[in-house]
Amino acid sequence: MPEIAATQTAADMTYAKPHAFLPTGGSNRRAARMQAAALRWLVRMAALLTAAVLVFLIGYILVMGIPNLKPELFAWEYNSENVSLTPALINTVLMTAFSLAISTPLGIFAAIWLVEYAHRGSKLVKVVRVTTETLQGIPSIVYGLFGMLFFVTKLHWGYSMIAGAFTLAIMVLPVIMRTTEEALIAVPDSYREGSFGLGAGKLRTVFTIVLPSAMPGILSGVILATGRIVGETAALIYTASSVAKIPSSVFSSTRTLAVHMYLLSNEGLYIGQTYGTAVVLLVLVLVINGLSGLVAGKLAKR
Amino acid sequence: MTSKLKEGVMQGVFTLCACVSILAVALICIFLFANGVPTLFKIGPLKFLLGTTWKPGNDIFGILPMILGSIYVTAGAILVGVPIGLLTAIYMSKFASPRINKVMLPAVQLLAGIPSVVYGFFGMIVLVPAVQAMVKSPFFKTVLHVKSGKGMSLFTAAVLLGIMILPTIITVSKTSLDAVPDSYYEGSLALGATHERSVFYAVLPAAKSGVLSAVILGIGRAIGETMAVVMVAGNQTWMPKGLFQGLRTMTSNIVIEMGYAADLHREALIATGVVLFVFILLINLCFSLVKGGKDYA
Amino acid sequence: SADSAAASSAPAEGTAASTEAAPAGDFDADQDITVISREDGSGTRGAFIELTGVEEKNADGKKVDNTTEAAAIQSSTNGVMTAVANDETAIGYISLGSLSNDVKAVTVGGVEASAETVKDGSYVLSRPFNIVTNGDATDPVAVDFIAYVLSKDGQAIATDNGYIGEDGADFTSAQPEGKIVVGGSSSVSPLMEKLIEAYKTVNPNAELELQTTDSTTGVSGALEGTYTIGMASRELKDSEVEGGAKATVLALDGIAVVVNPGNTTDDLTVDQIKGIYTGELTTWADVQ
Amino acid sequence: MNKFEVRNMDLYYGSFHALKNINIDIPEKEITAFIGPSGCGKSTFLKSLNRMNDLVEGCRISGGIKLDGVDIYKDKMDVNVLRKRVGMVFQKPNPFPMSIYDNIAYGPRTHGIHNKAQLDEIVERSLRGAAIWDEVKDRLNKSALGMSGGQQQRLCIARALAVEPEVLLMDEPTSALDPISTSKVEELATELKENYTIVMVTHNMQQAARISDKTAFFLLGELVEMGPTERVFATPVDKRTEDYISGRFG
Amino acid sequence: MNKFEVRNMDLYYGSFHALKNINIDIPEKEITAFIGPSGCGKSTFLKSLNRMNDLVEGCRISGGIKLDGVDIYKDKMDVNVLRKRVGMVFQKPNPFPMSIYDNIAYGPRTHGIHNKAQLDEIVERSLRGAAIWDEVKDRLNKSALGMSGGQQQRLCIARALAVEPEVLLMDEPTSALDPISTSKVEELATELKENYTIVMVTHNMQQAARISDKTAFFLLGELVEMGPTERVFATPVDKRTEDYISGRFG
Numbered sequence A: 001m002p003e004i005a006a007t008q009t010a011a012d013m014t015y016a017k018p019h020a021f022l023p024t025g026g027s028n029r030r031a032a033r034m035q036a037a038a039l040r041w042l043v044r045m046a047a048l049l050t051a052a053v054l055v056f057l058i059g060y061i062l063v064m065g066i067p068n069l070k071p072e073l074f075a076w077e078y079n080s081e082n083v084s085l086t087p088a089l090i091n092t093v094l095m096t097a098f099s100l101a102i103s104t105p106l107g108i109f110a111a112i113w114l115v116e117y118a119h120r121g122s123k124l125v126k127v128v129r130v131t132t133e134t135l136q137g138i139p140s141i142v143y144g145l146f147g148m149l150f151f152v153t154k155l156h157w158g159y160s161m162i163a164g165a166f167t168l169a170i171m172v173l174p175v176i177m178r179t180t181e182e183a184l185i186a187v188p189d190s191y192r193e194g195s196f197g198l199g200a201g202k203l204r205t206v207f208t209i210v211l212p213s214a215m216p217g218i219l220s221g222v223i224l225a226t227g228r229i230v231g232e233t234a235a236l237i238y239t240a241s242s243v244a245k246i247p248s249s250v251f252s253s254t255r256t257l258a259v260h261m262y263l264l265s266n267e268g269l270y271i272g273q274t275y276g277t278a279v280v281l282l283v284l285v286l287v288i289n290g291l292s293g294l295v296a297g298k299l300a301k302r
Numbered sequence B: 001m002t003s004k005l006k007e008g009v010m011q012g013v014f015t016l017c018a019c020v021s022i023l024a025v026a027l028i029c030i031f032l033f034a035n036g037v038p039t040l041f042k043i044g045p046l047k048f049l050l051g052t053t054w055k056p057g058n059d060i061f062g063i064l065p066m067i068l069g070s071i072y073v074t075a076g077a078i079l080v081g082v083p084i085g086l087l088t089a090i091y092m093s094k095f096a097s098p099r100i101n102k103v104m105l106p107a108v109q110l111l112a113g114i115p116s117v118v119y120g121f122f123g124m125i126v127l128v129p130a131v132q133a134m135v136k137s138p139f140f141k142t143v144l145h146v147k148s149g150k151g152m153s154l155f156t157a158a159v160l161l162g163i164m165i166l167p168t169i170i171t172v173s174k175t176s177l178d179a180v181p182d183s184y185y186e187g188s189l190a191l192g193a194t195h196e197r198s199v200f201y202a203v204l205p206a207a208k209s210g211v212l213s214a215v216i217l218g219i220g221r222a223i224g225e226t227m228a229v230v231m232v233a234g235n236q237t238w239m240p241k242g243l244f245q246g247l248r249t250m251t252s253n254i255v256i257e258m259g260y261a262a263d264l265h266r267e268a269l270i271a272t273g274v275v276l277f278v279f280i281l282l283i284n285l286c287f288s289l290v291k292g293g294k295d296y297a
Numbered sequence C: 001s002a003d004s005a006a007a008s009s010a011p012a013e014g015t016a017a018s019t020e021a022a023p024a025g026d027f028d029a030d031q032d033i034t035v036i037s038r039e040d041g042s043g044t045r046g047a048f049i050e051l052t053g054v055e056e057k058n059a060d061g062k063k064v065d066n067t068t069e070a071a072a073i074q075s076s077t078n079g080v081m082t083a084v085a086n087d088e089t090a091i092g093y094i095s096l097g098s099l100s101n102d103v104k105a106v107t108v109g110g111v112e113a114s115a116e117t118v119k120d121g122s123y124v125l126s127r128p129f130n131i132v133t134n135g136d137a138t139d140p141v142a143v144d145f146i147a148y149v150l151s152k153d154g155q156a157i158a159t160d161n162g163y164i165g166e167d168g169a170d171f172t173s174a175q176p177e178g179k180i181v182v183g184g185s186s187s188v189s190p191l192m193e194k195l196i197e198a199y200k201t202v203n204p205n206a207e208l209e210l211q212t213t214d215s216t217t218g219v220s221g222a223l224e225g226t227y228t229i230g231m232a233s234r235e236l237k238d239s240e241v242e243g244g245a246k247a248t249v250l251a252l253d254g255i256a257v258v259v260n261p262g263n264t265t266d267d268l269t270v271d272q273i274k275g276i277y278t279g280e281l282t283t284w285a286d287v288q
Numbered sequence D, E: 001m002n003k004f005e006v007r008n009m010d011l012y013y014g015s016f017h018a019l020k021n022i023n024i025d026i027p028e029k030e031i032t033a034f035i036g037p038s039g040c041g042k043s044t045f046l047k048s049l050n051r052m053n054d055l056v057e058g059c060r061i062s063g064g065i066k067l068d069g070v071d072i073y074k075d076k077m078d079v080n081v082l083r084k085r086v087g088m089v090f091q092k093p094n095p096f097p098m099s100i101y102d103n104i105a106y107g108p109r110t111h112g113i114h115n116k117a118q119l120d121e122i123v124e125r126s127l128r129g130a131a132i133w134d135e136v137k138d139r140l141n142k143s144a145l146g147m148s149g150g151q152q153q154r155l156c157i158a159r160a161l162a163v164e165p166e167v168l169l170m171d172e173p174t175s176a177l178d179p180i181s182t183s184k185v186e187e188l189a190t191e192l193k194e195n196y197t198i199v200m201v202t203h204n205m206q207q208a209a210r211i212s213d214k215t216a217f218f219l220l221g222e223l224v225e226m227g228p229t230e231r232v233f234a235t236p237v238d239k240r241t242e243d244y245i246s247g248r249f250g
């Protein structure tokens, strides 16, 4: 190898001839190829492992659960013989609708403020961001404790649908805010400029141009939130509790499907039915994911 | 002018909605702290935080075992989940064909959507016996000198949580990998690097902060997970004894005993929730620091 | 043993995998015992440690729970059952009403755990299921329902479901109208569910809502008025009695000591059980 | 007559001095072209003529801009009305993600016209005005995003015409278009100047030479030179203009 | 001597015929400039010289491209080796998000050099070669993203030099740069041609005229004309070339 003294001038440093250092064939090529193969193998194994875990998990639940999907599990009314999941299923829908009815407008409006109105870098924006991130990180058991202390006890709502729905609404609020925010940011500024350029005000621009364009993104956020609500247990046992009936008012206690499954499993009396319920829960999650896929597809098409 | 008025009113409404999250966090803080902090002082902050014995029946409330338990289990979950998750994300982002991704993506979403109760059930019935059989095997006895391992253990909980945080790690890392401009990848290829080298040495470093966010989010999820850990961790209140011994996390402590606790015991459990909440706040702080760093660069 | 149809049929499939893990016959008694216990404060645990002597008074006369630190804690009956069914070396204790074929109930001092032996007192491990009211019940539906529960018919339902009822008196409903809320312990809940269903056939005028939470909530709910009748699977705490809670025994529940079906141990004395749970006996060989 | 009169105008983005002491008169019913190298402030100046810069955080303006003698930065000027009077066409065609009809009707609806017959008429008139009626009249209810780039740009011009502006600002309206679409838009601009004052930014000097009446040359935030287009191209007064036009930089 | 010889080359993106029957010789140690209006296929052709088009799904190539007489699309050609020999500089500077030193060392490390002293030497030599050593020598461990655009582009050139290529492909290397940086990069290119064959895409005809030896004019996927730069600009053979150069379109 040629030694080059540090004192040499720039002119000397230009390349007399290429190929000074780097052989183009031989062992270096082999090393490079082996490294490539090793890395390729590594990522494939990891992906395979992930896939295997999923297949095993799902397969296990299906194998154990499907034989237990007897008609009485879907009877209209719950009793201790059939441990029907129908009321819990309906309650899940009601609970989801109720929580979303609270959190969706809040989340969308908050995101509109963040993206369209707030001054970047203002103090309030920072605080809103930090608190939203905090909310997103809080574990459901802490939400459960809070819901119990605040909604159930302090506001005297008791164990009730409304206490559960408010707790869940706070829990999913950051999800909706974040996805809406991203969807709004993704709307090209040229749409806004176009609208302003025609003399439209901010409100009109937001509601007639920006929001419709962001709708698929917002919808996928709402679906994401739905998934979290459907799967939630810890935050609900301390707030909405467990009555296996369709509630007569928002102040009635109610149990969702996930809570239903948890309770069924507890005393060990209904293990078969627990698996059956798990299958239904899984199907529900699949349907929700499918919906979000559909929405995402719509988004891609535009 | 009416339209000006309307604009003003709606702007106010939007601002108020944005402040709801502030209100929520404030309420959560107030109600948890108001219930937990006095308890903390009733028991004695040091006695509570550093006490190594938890015997509610005898009014001894030390949660150090649970704090350590949460930390160990979370660390274990990260050790299991991050490498697998990150590599899977790399695979999906840079190696898999669109056809494979069409299956993988919903699969990962499904993994994320499965309720924790179901994970816990699965862990209890499949993972625990498997680990039990593993630690009882001659290899563990003679080669690794693991004398008395249990199925319900730190190891099992870490593996189960590692699986549960996979979707978080995968989606967040994949998003940040996808967001890396192609120019880095092309720049590397143009220097004669292979596809694999380009991905690992040029694209991955560029996604560093995203991967770090993924890890921090994973930590947050793992430390907060409740229903699944309870079923597989053994839940002993002793100081954590080893990889193949049971331990109890803060979340388990709350969910296990809340049902039967009364008086000071119940308040001590709420105080445990406060400690957990503080942990989460710290993790969030790290998260914003990491993200803040990214904005700065 | 378990009479409940649901309990005996369904779980047999539920743990098909686990029975392979623990094949009977070649049980290695030198293995460590995996001790499974319930959580502190659980009604089952409270009764179990008291009756086996795991809980003792110390020098100042305070009761101390000596359960070994090594005991794995499961927070539900099913948790204990599953843990025992999946671990050859495990031992646990559960509500007799939940006993299934996945685990084996040992005889205690030679006496089999069954409704009869609990009732005649020869089987020593049992605990009360309580219903709790704020003072004496005043709501007409509650009064009528409690009378029903304690009657011959009500107690027969308890017995039919694997719990232990008294003989009770005959009952005719006063047919009061109205709605009451029953809530509390999840272990009492399955029995209460049956009782409510049966009571509704006797008195269709009343509406009874059942909330499954836990014993503490059951008691505090009864005191605060959110529940007309609370359920507790444990004795009341002093503070609760001072607050005005009044407990009535609904039925007795036997506590079965269970081991893996692959375990060759069939009988344990109370002292052995105590030894295991206090951590003095650590291998099955010590026991046999 | 001058439509705009700009006096001693300075513009800052935060601490960055983007426009420096601009003085310019923009004549009515003519095409004025702004040329200059990238980043010299052409777009910035254009946008201050209809206050689109208000949307940019940290943007401050001093000095005066008068439209028909009225300062547009004074309080009593309603920006929405200003923008209705001073329409804008952007570099990249930006039709809204809705039907062609709704795109055109958006502006009139914004300004309170909801009568169907009236809207129909405006839509047709505007599309004719932008020389695109024949191409789209059979698919008014189709999405505007399905059109070609050149069509989209003319649609955007039609959309601007629909609110009956007095001035049309165009920021490099043809830079994203192919040559044929470009010449269509250029033709259109020449026709429109009968009724509208047109201000156009272009990085294409040939284009400025072809269609504009007046040309203004910007450099590093300064207005270097302005005058009749032939004069500026043939005998530039300033050395920098000459260098730029002869391709010595940029 | 010809470095590249391209014969009857066609390129398709799916069903779109992007390059049509290209025949061209690229001489060694000269600067060849590709000019032509946007979308005519300049970048596409450049990328097929080091097979960066392999990355584009649905891209098919027929005909032959020979580098030093060897067909680069034949199986026994290792693409990684090819790309090492035929380096590339992109339109937008794309330094890796790592230190300046690591940016330069990336290529040599890829090709198996890990010796610190050797790397140090390569880094210095490449940075000197790209005329940026003096500006960065005191902050080699700082992030490359903190540099100005012009510095970043020269860094990218240095990075390409570090693997000792024989050819440098540059795709509009100065279009994202200010005039001063541009002239630095142009100077550099003129120096580098002593040792390297340089192929440069530019949309700036002045630039092509200033620095290239040969100029090739592309239009709609066809190579219209190629020849010595002065000749092409002074007396274009093809009418279309003349139109383009005189600014009649584009």
Ligand SMILES: Nc1ncnc2c1ncn2[C@@H]1O[C@H](COP(=O)(O)OP(=O)(O)OP(=O)(O)O)[C@@H](O)[C@H]1O
Pocket: D013, D016, D018, D036, D037, D038, D039, D040, D041, D042, D043, D044, D045, D056, D203
């Ligand atoms: N929103 C903004 N914030 C800060 N600086 C800006 C902003 N918009 C433009 N600038 C700066 O102001 C200067 C003028 O920008 P402007 O967009 O007006 O240039 P231009 O002449 O239109 O260039 P081009 O031909 O590239 O469109 C540039 O230096 C630009 O970087």
Ligand SMILES: Nc1ncnc2c1ncn2[C@@H]1O[C@H](COP(=O)(O)OP(=O)(O)OP(=O)(O)O)[C@@H](O)[C@H]1O
Pocket: E013, E016, E018, E036, E037, E038, E039, E040, E041, E042, E043, E044, E045, E056, E203
């Ligand atoms: N990946 C691709 N898939 C399909 N078509 C492509 C792809 N890349 C380029 N094209 C098309 O091929 C043609 C030539 O593109 P190319 O990028 O080579 O043009 P160019 O001459 O470099 O233009 P510019 O000056 O804008 O960079 C264009 O019509 C373009 O739309």
Ligand SMILES: [Mg+2]
Pocket: D042, D043, D044, D171
């Ligand atoms: Mg501009």
Ligand SMILES: [Mg+2]
Pocket: E042, E043, E044, E171
């Ligand atoms: Mg190009």
Ligand SMILES: O=P([O-])([O-])[O-]
Pocket: C038, C041, C042, C043, C044, C045, C185, C186, C187, C188, C215, C233, C234
């Ligand atoms: O232990 P219990 O669930 O019966 O209280």
